Amino acid sequence: MRKRSAYAPWARVLAMAVALIVLLAGFVGTMAAPSTAAAAESGNPSAVKGKTYKVGTDTTFAPFEYREHGKMTGIDMELIRSIAKQEGFNVEIQSLGFNAALQALSSNQVDVVIAGMSITDERKATYDFSSPYFQSGIQMAIAENNDDITGYKDLKGKTVVAKTGAEGETYAKQHADEYGYKVISVDQSSTMYEMVKSGNAVAVFDDYPVLAYGVSQNNGLKIVTPKVPHGEYGMAVNKGMNADLLAAIDDGLTKIIASGEYERIVAQYLGEDGAKEQVKAISGKITDNGSTDGTQKKVGFLGLVEQSMPALLQGLKNTLLITLLSFVIALALGVAFGLMKVSEHRLLAGIANVYIAVFRGTPILVWAFFFYFGVPQLIGHSVNIWVAGALTLSLNSGAYLAEIVRGAVQSVDPGQMEGARSLGLNHKQAMSRVILPQASKIAMPSIINQLVIMIKDSSLLLAIGFGELLYQAQQLYAANFRVTETLLIVGIMYFVAITVLTWLANIVDRKVNR
The missing domain is CATH 3.40.190.10 (Periplasmic binding protein-like II)
Known part of the structure; x- marks a missing residue:
């Protein structure tokens, strides 16, 4: 009988991933932006009266948008509300964050984005802009x-x-x-x-x-x-869509500038001189809404993959390195604190309980910010981002691994310890030669699962600027605004990386615990 290759299942998984990329490439390729002619179509401002539009914005970009007494306020917020009142439409403002707002716009979850967004040639390939409202x-x-x-x-x-x-x-x-x-x-x-x-x-x-x-x-x-x-700021809608809304925004902006309302709003935040400077800077630009002349060509999905891959591979490398480094440290911590928790020494057990409770009971992001921002202010010296990232992941995962080790040790039949002691082994010898080898077999599937979780948790380090895979994706779609497609590529890369690492870990498990 022909022996089945151990590599066959994983080869099929990778083949399926490649096939998925090809299928999605064809699907996403059909989602091309509307033509320039459609994008340039002029809208009817009066058509928006009585309608309600969803507005995506940033969360913290004072003085343009920020929260005061629980309400979104700032230059952008007052401008869009004033324009809406002037033109007779309603707005529902969603505070999402800059990149999330653009993603929401691309997926049609919001109708327009106002978030201190600069009008650039690259952005014109994806969005239609209002007239500039701020220089x-x-x-x-x-x-x-x-x-x-x-x-x-x-x-x-x-x-x-x-x-x-x-x-x-x-x-x-x-x-x-x-x-x-x-x-x-x-x-x-x-x-x-x-x-x-x-x-x-x-x-x-x-x-x-x-x-x-x-x-x-x-x-x-x-x-x-x-x-x-x-640069100049403009409000953005999806290309070729919401032409009536864009026309109403331009019309309303013209009216509030003429009435002095614009200057009043800006003066609240930048003073009278700043407001007058802005009125002078944007006057005469109301008809220049930045519609593209077609010189910015949007590449297809496979072209996007080719453009993005160098940065994404660097991000994947950083993700795997920080994960493996942190996993080694976390495993050492998990074994040490797990054994301390089952120890008969009450002080050691107490220390282990405190460590596990603290790091299982607090979010990873809290520790990422603490190690990277808090510790330097306490010690008066900066902390390397790799050190902060490794400490964050390893201390958090170490607490979970400690519980895995503790559970595995306690799952071994108590008779095993009694039998070992009856043969003349002391407690230390019985643990190292009898209990731990059996506990490692019990714990291994959960340890491998924790490794997978650590790979995904590493994406949280983008919040402190660590250059892992999702951080690199964020940098890419901040420039090309292909959010959905870029995240699709990243998702497939995570899937392949986790699949391969799981496969390798299972091989090690079989060889060590056979």
Whole structure:
């Protein structure tokens, strides 16, 4: 009888994954953006009267959007509400975060996004924009107690931070080689500022009104460079869709500028001089809604895979490295604390119980922020992001592995210990030679499962700017706005990586515990 290859099932799994990519490539390829002609179709502003539109926005981008007394407020929020009132339509505002808002727009869960979104040629390939409603600019800020950095020339060899998809990130990356600094991108403004204050970055690049507002609110930073004009903000709808809404937004914007309402809104946050400057900057641009001339060509799904793969493979490499490193540490912690918990020594058992309770009872993100932002402020020295990531994953998983080890040891028949002791073995010898070998067989499936969980949990480290797989995907779709397709590629990569690692772990299990 012909022996079946042990590799056959896994080869079929990988073949299915490849087939899935091809099928989805064909499916997604049919979801191409509408033609330029459709995108350029003019809408009827009066057609929106009485209708309700869902508006996606960021969560923390003061003074444009932020929460005050539980309500979304800021320049963007007041503008869209004022325009809606002027044009006779209603809005339901959803605070999602910048990237999540764009994803919601692409999937038609919201109708329009207003989130301090700069109008760029790349974005015009995917979205239709309103007329510009704000002219932005870039500034750099540092910690208020930092007297070493006075300008861009002092950044050589250092790390700066910017917000993913924002103009500050674009500007920072454009000049990184010129001034010799490294750029880390994160998803939240608050995270950027904490990185600077904790010493994990020396400077932040951000839009000037956002920085100025934060400094005025005593956020611990100071601005050290003049404003560099850079980009204009617009409201975005899906390409070729909601032409009536876009026309109404432009019409309403024109009216509130003429009536002085626009200047009143902006003056609340940027002062009279800032408001007058904005009125002057955007006047005469109301008809220029940034419709594309067709020069930005949207590549197909397979082209997107080819473009994205170098960055995604680097992210996958980082994901696997941080996972395996953390797993080794977590396994050592799990065995140690698991044995301590079943120990007859009450102090050791108590220490194990506290460790397990603390790390099983708190979210991973809390510890990621603590190790990367909190510890540096406590010790006065920055913490390497790999160290912070490894500590976060290993200490959290170590608590779960400790319970797995404890359960496995206690699952061994008590008669095994009695038999070993009756043969003259002391407690230590009985544990190492009789109990633990049996416990390892019992625990191995759960340990392998914990490894899989750690791979997925590593994606949470993107919140502190660790360059794992999902972080790289976020950087890609912040630039190309192909959110669904990029996440599809990432999902398949996770599936293949976890499948292969599980296969390898099962091979080790069979060889060690046969």
